[in-house]
Amino acid sequence: MLIHIDSRSPEPLFEQVVFAVKAALAKGTAKPGDRLPSVRELARELAINPNTVVRAYEVLERDGVVVRRQGAGCFLSDRGSDLAQGEKRRQLTDLAKRMVTEAYHLGFRPEDVKKAVAEALDDVQFETKRRQS
Amino acid sequence: MLIHIDSRSPEPLFEQVVFAVKAALAKGTAKPGDRLPSVRELARELAINPNTVVRAYEVLERDGVVVRRQGAGCFLSDRGSDLAQGEKRRQLTDLAKRMVTEAYHLGFRPEDVKKAVAEALDDVQFETKRRQS
Amino acid sequence: MLIHIDSRSPEPLFEQVVFAVKAALAKGTAKPGDRLPSVRELARELAINPNTVVRAYEVLERDGVVVRRQGAGCFLSDRGSDLAQGEKRRQLTDLAKRMVTEAYHLGFRPEDVKKAVAEALDDVQFETKRRQS
Amino acid sequence: MLIHIDSRSPEPLFEQVVFAVKAALAKGTAKPGDRLPSVRELARELAINPNTVVRAYEVLERDGVVVRRQGAGCFLSDRGSDLAQGEKRRQLTDLAKRMVTEAYHLGFRPEDVKKAVAEALDDVQFETKRRQS
DNA sequence: GTGGTCTAGACCACA
DNA sequence: GTGGTCTAGACCACG
Numbered sequence: 001m002l003i004h005i006d007s008r009s010p011e012p013l014f015e016q017v018v019f020a021v022k023a024a025l026a027k028g029t030a031k032p033g034d035r036l037p038s039v040r041e042l043a044r045e046l047a048i049n050p051n052t053v054v055r056a057y058e059v060l061e062r063d064g065v066v067v068r069r070q071g072a073g074c075f076l077s078d079r080g081s082d083l084a085q086g087e088k089r090r091q092l093t094d095l096a097k098r099m100v101t102e103a104y105h106l107g108f109r110p111e112d113v114k115k116a117v118a119e120a121l122d123d124v125q126f127e128t129k130r131r132q133s
Numbered sequence: 134m135l136i137h138i139d140s141r142s143p144e145p146l147f148e149q150v151v152f153a154v155k156a157a158l159a160k161g162t163a164k165p166g167d168r169l170p171s172v173r174e175l176a177r178e179l180a181i182n183p184n185t186v187v188r189a190y191e192v193l194e195r196d197g198v199v200v201r202r203q204g205a206g207c208f209l210s211d212r213g214s215d216l217a218q219g220e221k222r223r224q225l226t227d228l229a230k231r232m233v234t235e236a237y238h239l240g241f242r243p244e245d246v247k248k249a250v251a252e253a254l255d256d257v258q259f260e261t262k263r264r265q266s
Numbered sequence: 267m268l269i270h271i272d273s274r275s276p277e278p279l280f281e282q283v284v285f286a287v288k289a290a291l292a293k294g295t296a297k298p299g300d301r302l303p304s305v306r307e308l309a310r311e312l313a314i315n316p317n318t319v320v321r322a323y324e325v326l327e328r329d330g331v332v333v334r335r336q337g338a339g340c341f342l343s344d345r346g347s348d349l350a351q352g353e354k355r356r357q358l359t360d361l362a363k364r365m366v367t368e369a370y371h372l373g374f375r376p377e378d379v380k381k382a383v384a385e386a387l388d389d390v391q392f393e394t395k396r397r398q399s
Numbered sequence: 400m401l402i403h404i405d406s407r408s409p410e411p412l413f414e415q416v417v418f419a420v421k422a423a424l425a426k427g428t429a430k431p432g433d434r435l436p437s438v439r440e441l442a443r444e445l446a447i448n449p450n451t452v453v454r455a456y457e458v459l460e461r462d463g464v465v466v467r468r469q470g471a472g473c474f475l476s477d478r479g480s481d482l483a484q485g486e487k488r489r490q491l492t493d494l495a496k497r498m499v500t501e502a503y504h505l506g507f508r509p510e511d512v513k514k515a516v517a518e519a520l521d522d523v524q525f526e527t528k529r530r531q532s
Numbered sequence: 533g534t535g536g537t538c539t540a541g542a543c544c545a546c547a
Numbered sequence: 548g549t550g551g552t553c554t555a556g557a558c559c560a561c562g
Contacts, residue, residue, distance in 0.1 A: 012552060019234070026237040038534060049554045054535080062328050065238065067407050070535045071561030077407065080240050082353045088239045092249050095232045100253040101152065102228055104159040105198065106221045107213050110254045113225070117250050120229040121243045141333050141343065145546060182547050278537060285500070292503040304549060315539045320550080331504065336550045337546030346506050354505045358512070361498045362519040367418065368494055370425040371464065372487045373479050376520045379491070383516050386495040387509045411561060448562045 001030040003037075005046055013048055017056035022065060025076060028125035032078035036066060039074075135162070138179055146181050150189035155198060158209060161258035165211035169199060172207075267296040269303075271312055279314055283322035288331060291342060294391035298344035302332060305340075401428070404445055412447050416455035421464060424475060427524035431477035435465060438473075 001024045005016040024030040036042070039057065043050040057074050060066040064079045081088065103113045136157070138149040157163040169175070172190065176183040190207050193199040197212045214221065236246045267290045271282040290296040302308070305323065309316040323340050326332040330345045347354065369379045402423070404415040423429040435441070438456065442449040456473050459465040463478045480487065502512045 014552080019231070022238055023230070023234050026234045040534085051555085052553065054537095055552090057535085061409070063238065067409060068535065069406070069409070069561085070411060071533080073534060075407070081238060082349050083239070084348055084350045087348045088241070091239060092236055092241055092245065093253070095235055096246075096249040096253040097156070097256075098152070099228045099232050100250065100257055101156050101159045103225055104257050104259070105155055105196065105214060106216070106224060108221070108225055110257075110259055113229075113250065113254060114247070116225050116229040117233065117246065120226070120233040121246060123230070124233055124237050124243075126237070126243055140335070141341070141345075143327070143333060143335070145336060147546075185547060188546085280537080285497070288504055289496070289500050292500045306549085317540085318538065320552095321537090323550085329504065334550065335546085337548080339549060347504060349505070354507070357505060358502055358507055358515050359519070361501055362512075362515040363422070363522075364418070365494045365498050366516065366519040366523055367422050367425045369491055370523050370525070371421055371462065371480060372482070372490060374487070374491055376523075376525055379495075379516065379520060380513070382491050382495040383499065383512065386492070386499040387512060389496075390499055390503050390509075392503070392509055413561075451562055454561085 001034070001036075003042065003046065005048070007048075013046075014052050014056040014059065017042075017046070017053065018059050018063075021056070021060055021076075022063075025065065026124045030076055032076045034076045036074040036076065136175070136179065138181070146179075147185045147189040147192065150175075150179070150186065151192050151196075154189070154193055154209075155196075158198065159257045163209055165209050167209045169207040169209065267300070267302075269308065269312065271314070273314075279312075280318050280322040280325065283308075283312070283319065284325050284329075287322070287326055287342075288329075291331065292390045296342055298342050300342045302340040302342065402441070402445065404447070406447075412445075413451050413455040413458065416441075416445070416452065417458050417462075420455070420459055420475075421462075424464065425523045429475055431475050433475045435473040435475065 001021075003017060003020040003024070005013055005020070007013065009016065021030070021036065025032075036057070037045065039050050039053045043053045046053075057066060057068055060074075061068050064081050065077060066074050067077045067079075068074045083091075099117075100113060103116075108116075136150060136153040138146060138153065140146070142149065144152075154163070154169070158165075169190070170178065172183050172186045176186045179186075190199060190201060193207075194201055197214050198210060199207050200210045200212075201207045216224070232250075233246060236249075241249075267287075269283060269286040269290070271279055271286070273279065275282065287296070287302065291298075302323070303311065305316050305319045309319045312319075323332060323334055326340075327334050330347050331343060332340050333343045333345075334340045349357075365383075366379060369382075374382075402416060402419040404412060404419065406412070408415065410418075420429070420435070424431075435456070436444065438449050438452045442452045445452075456465060456467060459473075460467055463476060463480050465473050466476045466478075467473045482490070498516075499512060502515075507515075
């Protein structure tokens with residue numbers, strides 16, 4: 001699993017790491033059970049501070065994406081989100097609304113948006129069965 | 134044009150204002166040429182600091198959404214984004230990828246995502262012809 | 267709202283802060299909407315590093331107990347937990363099982379346990395209406 | 400006596416073993432005088448490091464739950480905790496307070512908590528007479 | 533070796 | 548002023 005970050009991006013480094021891991025899982029590049037690089041290792045690779053990696057892993061754990069085990073490492077989980085259904089729905093609607101609004105202001109048309117979403121969906125491995133909470 | 138902000142949201146206030154204006158324009162609640170409330174007026178309405186409104190208007194101007202004219206006020210523009218076509222494309226792809234990745238981790242399936250996007254698109258008035266930069 | 271921590275306890279400092287805030291809310295000593303001490307202020311009061319307070323506030327925010335607003339402060343929320351019902355149930359059962367097992371090994375009898383729980387419940391302000399997710 | 404541990408849980412493995420033994424004793428699945436599996440045996444069974452089992456047995460001995468006899472093995476004890484009465488009381492109160500506070504923040508009501516505790520108590524064999532220290 | 537916690541101190545973003 | 552992020556480096560706990 002390759003993780004890339006851009007130190008010039010306004011997006012916080014730890015969030016870039018979080019997204020990269022989530023994207024790898026969604027894309028199928030990494031699978032539940034896989035072990036992520038150790039904190040020190042990834043920090044060295046990305047040339048960032050170990051604490052920043054720790055923070056990213058903490059966020060991922062709270063999102064139910066990884067499990068950290070002291071002394072053992074950080075592993076991709078297959079737990080899925082523990083949020084209530086209503087909260088999930090709310091988040092999805094919000095995500096969609098924001099994307100559509102931004103796309104509108106970029107001058108795109110409905111077909112463009114639908115096509116972009118369809119392409120993004122094609123990159124994701126949905127067939128993997130995942131536990132719903 | 135009604136602007137609502139949620140002081141309990143973790144999203145910065147000025148960003149909420151920016152998004153609200155963009156959403157109003159996309160939804161058709163406001164049209165190019167309309168005059169936005171003055172900084173002081175909007176600040177009072179939303180019970181936030183005028184500096185926060187100033188900042189929001191600055192961002193909106195930078196994004197080509199409004200034009201500020203000395204002494205006259207702040208007007209909605211139809212300029213559209215002045216980004217290069219390639220950059221726009223990149224942003225749209227990125228938006229879609231992020232939304233899809235988050236949706237995946239929330240446990241949604243492709244149909245759910247497409248449906249949410251379609252619904253969000255229905256709320257937007259795309260028929261308004263807008264000049265492409 | 268008074269927060270006390272014990273630097274000699276094996277419980278991490280930030281967790282002590284987290285629990286203290288949750289307990290204050292449960293006890294009614296603090297109410298939703300109240301502003302917590304600023305990061306620097308609380309750090310000074312407790313004679314710990316500001317980062318440790320930041321961490322506690324982060325955890326509280328993820329648990330839906332507080333909302334942090336940049337530039338404004340950290341406020342007690344009335345959101346309640348966003349977890350799915352099943353996950354909540356699981357956590358409650360687990361909490362009860364652990365308490366009972368420990369109580370058993372301390373030599374207490376069922377009546378003692380029930381009494382202790384009843385007393386703890388008396389200290390909590392359940393009448394406050396809270397939103398269920 | 401069956402011991403199960405969950406390698407995906409954030410709880411340290413040795414603590415899971417400690418709790419499992421305590422729970423078995425409380426539940427009646429195991430009785431004072433029973434011999435626990437040898438360190439190597441249990442380590443193999445659970446597929447964990449022998450050091451981890453050693454550590455768990457050490458903690459159990461410190462808590463007065465088992466007695467380790469050189470060359471003979473590790474036996475469940477009926478000694479009970481050797482803490483002073485006041486200290487025990489304090490621990491019980493603390494346990495109850497923590498459980499109740501967490502339950503409050505999960506959105507449960509007093510009846511739910513009492514019911515969960517009652518159910519947990521039903522699983523424990525309190526009739527076994529145990530010597531108080 | 534792994535992750536977990538804490539300190540110290542810097543600099544940026546928001547209201 | 549507030550919180551948000553990041554670095555550097557220490558020491559502890561777990562396997």
